[in-house]
Amino acid sequence: MKMKWLFSLLFISNLCWGSNQLVVDIISSENFSQRYEHFLAGRDVLDVDSFFPTTKGSHIEIIEMVLLQQALFLGGETRKVVFNPKPSVNILEFSDLIAGESLILARSVWHENIVDYRGSLFISDPLVEVGDYEAGLYVTKRNVALQQTPLSQLRQLNVVSNPQWEVDWRALMNTDLHMVSFIGPWETMLAMVESDVVDTMLINFSVSDSLTLNFEGKEYVPIENIKVVLPDSRHFVVSKNHPEGVQIFAALNRGLKILKRRGVLKRALTESGFINKKVANWQVANAEMLVGGD
Structure with a gap:
């Protein structure tokens, strides 16, 4: 009886812990975590207002991880984001999202690659406008x-x-x-x-x-x-078949609109070097x- 009570307590505790986290999938084959933590340098992700690169190589992946969290928070989703590395997640594979096994990806994707999946995926407002890439x-x-x-x-x-x-x-x-x-x-x-x-x-x-x-x-x-x-726009995608899909998509789009209105999206892409003034x-x-x- 005592063991059953303990198991129930642990189960409830895990549910409560899980309810305070939002799981976002990310590509496990890329070493984002080290560069992400290096970029934050102890800052809370919601306090980041400078997007200049701190490491060599492509910086856009890290900036997207930051902007996604800021957009969700501004849109009303206050749970802590936990990144979940998944081998099956890549820029051309959306099967887990379509099946509802994944909720959202930490990377933006080309509109051309997802337009045929509109029945299963919510497509956010553009993070990168046509002509900016x-x-x-x-x-x-x-x-x-x-x-x-x-x-x-x-x-x-x-x-x-x-x-x-x-x-x-x-x-x-x-x-x-x-x-x-x-x-x-x-x-x-x-x-x-x-x-x-x-x-x-x-x-x-x-x-x-x-x-x-x-x-x-x-x-x-x-x-x-x-x-x-590259003549296309890039967007975040959210699963329509995940139980939280509607809620998360609404929060994400609300937040992206706020970031765009404040000029944060353009500034982040420019300071990060994605939109490169040198060229x-x-x-x-x-x-x-x-x-x-x-």
Whole structure:
């Protein structure tokens, strides 16, 4: 009888503990936790008002983790967010969300990739507006000649890309570059650039002052004065089939509207280097596919 009472007490305690937490799924294959904690540097996530990078490499994943929590809180969801690493969560796989086994992801996703799942997923207001996502054509730093390729001579170069990354693929198809299809890890594609199998690869602009990307001791730089605009918006997604989906989606969208009205979204993307002022006046390689051209 005593053991049964103890088990009941533990069960109730666990329920109460769980009710004070909101579980958000994140990609387990990426080491976000260390960079996330380094960025917070002891700050409460709700107090973060400066989004300048504190580590090398892409910074947008960490900023999204922060903005998601701030939006939820401002929208009325005050539970503590707990990030849950899941191997099945990636940028192209939404089966757990569709089934209601996951509630929400900590990453934004392309609208084009989720529009066909509107029956099962709530799509938030945009975190990244159409036209704000720009990337560089990265080449090896040692190849000075490639770095200085003019826009008029892009047709002489080939670029590697994954056709499953539909937005990237479509943007590159609208440049003069010759496409090389490769379905495999991002790191392998970068190795193809390093070994001169291909000339270039589309990568988010680095947050470093020189725009240099340093990966495993090797350096890559963007072709000077050329950028590619990825013509789509990015959104958070919430499961319609999860018991809390309606509530969380409402809070998230309310909060995103507040952050946008206060100018926090734009400032976060700019300070983090995602919207990179250094390339504001660079030529757009796929300008013809954009509304009104460039």
